[in-house]
Amino acid sequence: MNIHEYQAKDILRRYGVPIPPGEVATTPDEAEAIARRIGTAVMVKAQVHAGGRGKAGGVKFCKTPADAREKAAAILGMQIKGLTVEKVLVTEAADIGTEAYVGIIVDRATKKAVFMVSAAGGIDIEEVAATTPEKIHYHPVDPRYGLRPYEALQMGFFLYQDAKQARAAAKIMQQLYEAFVDSGCSLAEINPLVVTPKGEVVAVDAKMVIDDNELDRKPEVAALRDESSEEGSEVEARNANLTFIKLDGNVGCVVNGAGLAMATMDLVKYYGGEPANFLDIGGSSNPEKVVSALRIITADPSVKVILFNIFGGITRTDDVANGIVTATKQNPLTVPIVIRLTGTNEEIAVKILEDSGFKAMTDMDEAVQAAVRLVTGGASR
Amino acid sequence: MSVFIDHSTRLLVQGITGRDGSFHARQMIEYGTKVLAGVTPGKGGQKFENAVPVFNTVAEAVGATGANTSVIYVPPPFAADAMMEAADAGVKLIVCITEGVPVLDMTLVYPFVREKGARLVGPNCPGLITPGQSKVGIIPGRICTSGSVGVVSRSGTLTYEVVYQLTRAGIGQSTCVGIGGDPINGTNFIDVLAAFENDPQTKAVAMMGEIGGTDEQEAAAFVKQHMKKPVVGFIAGQTAPPGRRMGHAGAIISGSAGTAAEKIQAFRDAGMGVATRPIDFVPLLRERMKS
Numbered sequence: 050m051n052i053h054e055y056q057a058k059d060i061l062r063r064y065g066v067p068i069p070p071g072e073v074a075t076t077p078d079e080a081e082a083i084a085r086r087i088g089t090a091v092m093v094k095a096q097v098h099a100g101g102r103g104k105a106g107g108v109k110f111c112k113t114p115a116d117a118r119e120k121a122a123a124i125l126g127m128q129i130k131g132l133t134v135e136k137v138l139v140t141e142a143a144d145i146g147t148e149a150y151v152g153i154i155v156d157r158a159t160k161k162a163v164f165m166v167s168a169a170g171g172i173d174i175e176e177v178a179a180t181t182p183e184k185i186h187y188h189p190v191d192p193r194y195g196l197r198p199y200e201a202l203q204m205g206f207f208l209y210q211d212a213k214q215a216r217a218a219a220k221i222m223q224q225l226y227e228a229f230v231d232s233g234c235s236l237a238e239i240n241p242l243v244v245t246p247k248g249e250v251v252a253v254d255a256k257m258v259i260d261d262n263e264l265d266r267k268p269e270v271a272a273l274r275d276e277s278s279e280e281g282s283e284v285e286a287r288n289a290n291l292t293f294i295k296l297d298g299n300v301g302c303v304v305n306g307a308g309l310a311m312a313t314m315d316l317v318k319y320y321g322g323e324p325a326n327f328l329d330i331g332g333s334s335n336p337e338k339v340v341s342a343l344r345i346i347t348a349d350p351s352v353k354v355i356l357f358n359i360f361g362g363i364t365r366t367d368d369v370a371n372g373i374v375t376a377t378k379q380n381p382l383t384v385p386i387v388i389r390l391t392g393t394n395e396e397i398a399v400k401i402l403e404d405s406g407f408k409a410m411t412d413m414d415e416a417v418q419a420a421v422r423l424v425t426g427g428a429s430r
Numbered sequence: 431m432s433v434f435i436d437h438s439t440r441l442l443v444q445g446i447t448g449r450d451g452s453f454h455a456r457q458m459i460e461y462g463t464k465v466l467a468g469v470t471p472g473k474g475g476q477k478f479e480n481a482v483p484v485f486n487t488v489a490e491a492v493g494a495t496g497a498n499t500s501v502i503y504v505p506p507p508f509a510a511d512a513m514m515e516a517a518d519a520g521v522k523l524i525v526c527i528t529e530g531v532p533v534l535d536m537t538l539v540y541p542f543v544r545e546k547g548a549r550l551v552g553p554n555c556p557g558l559i560t561p562g563q564s565k566v567g568i569i570p571g572r573i574c575t576s577g578s579v580g581v582v583s584r585s586g587t588l589t590y591e592v593v594y595q596l597t598r599a600g601i602g603q604s605t606c607v608g609i610g611g612d613p614i615n616g617t618n619f620i621d622v623l624a625a626f627e628n629d630p631q632t633k634a635v636a637m638m639g640e641i642g643g644t645d646e647q648e649a650a651a652f653v654k655q656h657m658k659k660p661v662v663g664f665i666a667g668q669t670a671p672p673g674r675r676m677g678h679a680g681a682i683i684s685g686s687a688g689t690a691a692e693k694i695q696a697f698r699d700a701g702m703g704v705a706t707r708p709i710d711f712v713p714l715l716r717e718r719m720k721s
Binding site for chain 2: 360362
């Protein structure tokens with residue numbers, strides 16, 4: 050789960066990370082009032098779950114409260130990578146001396162949380178990683194001991210020669226690590242970590258991604274979810290315990306299991322079609338899940354055929370069949386449907402479907418070809 | 431022969447009285463797996479299906495029954511502890527089916543289990559099956575048939591699909607291992623490939639990977655350097671859109687790694703067969719087992 054910059058900063062502030070003052074606004078009036086309270090020049094920053102906000106015009110420097118009002122009016126409602134900006138962060142414009150990068154990610158290779166730090170921070174950090182990897186220092190953390198002070202200080206001195214700055218950065222890294230673990234993050238980063246002309250070390254931007262598997266046991270973190278900033282159909286899918294990603298094609302896919310779902314999409318493409326979505330109904334599927342899946346898929350006007358590919362293991366295919374029958378009784382389909390199912394309780398499922406006038410197939414390739422033929426008019430491979 | 435599990439597997443089931451645990455314990459018993467014990471704290475002394483003794487702790491279960499393998503069906507908040515408890519009790523093979531284990535829990539479980547000298551498969555995996563001998567996990571028994579192809583996969587239902595197609599074509603399997611798709615898991619492709627290379631029953635290997643990470647590329651390098659047996663690979667997600675970006679850190683640590691094209695190229699460079707569709711495993715494996 051992504052959280053906004055202002056939310057990540059609120060968390061980090063609680064751990065003592067020095068962060069310039071700022072508040073979130075949803076209207077130009079609020080933005081102006083916040084800028085007046087801060088009393089210095091401010092930055093107005095779009096709060097959306099997308100990278101490249103600055104390059105998209107979603108981050109602006111404002112000298113006066115009136116200026117902040119005007120810039121907020123322009124940014125609120127703006128589209129960045131398909132997402133509408135509903136909130137802006139109005140924050141003191143820090144004087145920037147140098148910009149460093151500090152990030153933590155759970156790394157598959159070392160199976161640990163790994164720090165990545167670089168004195169060459171700022172918006173081009175990925176470029177730095179690609180072209181001058183020696184400028185990035187990696188440090189895996191042993192979870193049993195946490196980040197020891199000496200380890201943090203080593204990284205501090207990798208960033209800064211000045212001992213005071215190195216110590217300040219080390220302290221921030223320990224605070225960041227604590228926040229990372231306590232909040233159940235899979236990623237946390239401060240970019241840039243700024244040294245001001247006065248020599249203070251402050252976090253000017255922050256990002257945190259929460260491991261979805263942590264949300265059940267961390268309700269206070271789960272409460273940070275901002276559904277208004279997500280795609281509507283994806284919110285609905287999540288609430289129904291489905292994994293759904295909208296794509297550009299017209300073959301609506303309903304599959305159980307992520308690997309098989311991806312393989313099904315690949316096969317649609319192989320036979321000359323384009324998948325409209327990735328949709329995984331997961332393991333133990335009850336009929337309601339299938340009803341939700343069909344509602345989400347049929348709400349997309351670009352879907353011209355629906356393809357079910359179900360391999361029953363934990364998933365009982367008769368549950369899926371019942372779901373299809375119930376859903377199509379509630380909302381009769383306006384597009385053709387191709388159903389492939391095999392595995393647990395297959396015979397019962399086929400009977401349920403046939404009694405309601407559906408045809409069931411057992412072979413994956415044949416089903417995908419049939420679905421593609423329905424949208425391409427037989428011009429498939 | 432086979433890998434990891436066979437006739438001698440003595441299984442205990444952690445979470446045997448739960449919804450998933452009881453259902454699959456019955457399925458494993460039906461398949462012929464030696465299910466010797468169950469563990470559910472607070473239900474010690476009961477009998478599951480009037481036959482399998484239930485214990486409060488894994489240590490008690492191991493002490494009383496000599497179980498050497500454990501399969502875990504407990505809910506995600508308790509899964510990390512269940513894996514550690516099994517390792518601490520001396521269980522040598524731990525298979526965690528549970529989906530949704532927090533990844534930070536796994537950063538603690540992984541080194542703990544290793545230090546205890548146990549092998550962990552999963553979490554978030556379908557488990558293993560050696561057709562005709564033993565099933566540990568949730569892979570449907572009737573789609574499998576005994577034979578000489580080793581199967582290793584990161585996904586569940588995609589494994590079933592491929593095994594089903596192999597069985598329909600008359601190609602049996604030595605052992606099928608689902609290693610799971612989580613970022614930190616106990617057993618990776620290389621561990622399983624090495625076991626298949628050393629297993630006399632296995633003549634060829636079918637390997638199903640997915641986009642993301644670099645495990646498949648490392649596995650391909652292992653195949654090239656250390657394997658004499660033929661390996662055929664498949665990557666799911668060839669047409670998936672570039673994943674949701676995880677901030678800069680994800681891009682810094684993985685660079686461009688993880689695309690299907692890159693993984694397929696690594697397979698080709700290692701001299702592996704590449705299945706474009708699941709059904710392509712059948713002719714590719716047949717061809718390679720002949721020569």
